[in-house]
Amino acid sequence: MPETGSKRGIIACLLTSGFEDSEFRVPYDRLRQAGYQVEIIGLEAGQKVQGYKGKESAVTDLSIDDAEVDDYVALLIPGGHSPDQLRADDRVVRFVKAFDATKRPLAAVCHGPQLLLTAELVAGRTLTAWKTVQGDLRQAGARVRDEPVVVDENWITSRKPDDLEAFSPKLIEELGEMEERLGIQSPNEQALPPLA
Numbered sequence: 746m747p748e749t750g751s752k753r754g755i756i757a758c759l760l761t762s763g764f765e766d767s768e769f770r771v772p773y774d775r776l777r778q779a780g781y782q783v784e785i786i787g788l789e790a791g792q793k794v795q796g797y798k799g800k801e802s803a804v805t806d807l808s809i810d811d812a813e814v815d816d817y818v819a820l821l822i823p824g825g826h827s828p829d830q831l832r833a834d835d836r837v838v839r840f841v842k843a844f845d846a847t848k849r850p851l852a853a854v855c856h857g858p859q860l861l862l863t864a865e866l867v868a869g870r871t872l873t874a875w876k877t878v879q880g881d882l883r884q885a886g887a888r889v890r891d892e893p894v895v896v897d898e899n900w901i902t903s904r905k906p907d908d909l910e911a912f913s914p915k916l917i918e919e920l921g922e923m924e925e926r927l928g929i930q931s932p933n934e935q936a937l938p939p940l941a
Contacts (some may be wrong), residue, residue, distance in 0.1 A: 753818070755817050755818060756783045756818065757819070758786065760794055761827045762794045763796075764823045764827035765824045766798045767906045767909060768909065769823040770794040770800075771909040775916075776821070779917045786801050790811065792804065794828075815826045819851070820844045822857035824854050832862075844860075850899055853876075859878060867885050870898075871897040878887050884929065892904075
């Protein structure tokens with residue numbers, strides 16, 4: 746369930762069953778500790794989704810049909826098998842495309858960039874991903890770096906669970922820089938206007 750009384754904006758997290766447990770849990774917890782609310786968006790609202798290692802589960806807060814891009818300050822895409830399943834749904838792909846157009850932080854780890862690939866957003870961009878996804882990204886015209894965390898404009902990407910200690914703080918840092926750039930003063934800010 747969404748946290749109430751959040752001090753900062755809301756992060757959208759795209760998730761379905763088969764996600765990599767730690768790639769959801771670590772950023773989710775770090776974002777909440779930093780005062781952000783995280784809404785889990787799935788194919789249906791109220792759906793229980795399970796990590797593929799069986800260590801984590803979550804219940805989706807919202808259906809992709811009810812998710813509005815303008816309600817979120819950032820987008821988080823955990824890896825595992827979840828992104829591959831989500832990218833088969835055109836509604837999710839459209840949401841990712843629309844969110845990227847806002848230029849707000851978009852963070853994807855491990856297999857998460859598969860959604861960026863399906864949304865045809867990776868050509869000319871610099872990012873990283875799980876080793877087997879890196880080749881697909883190169884073939885689609887992306888510049889791929891084999892590094893723990895890669896930032897390119899609004900994108901923050903990482904390769905694997907071992908990179909989460911670099912990935913999570915970088916996402917929070919990028920969010921803070923965006924808030925500063927836009928002159929967000931109120932600690933109760935829940936959403937940001939689209940960037941021109």
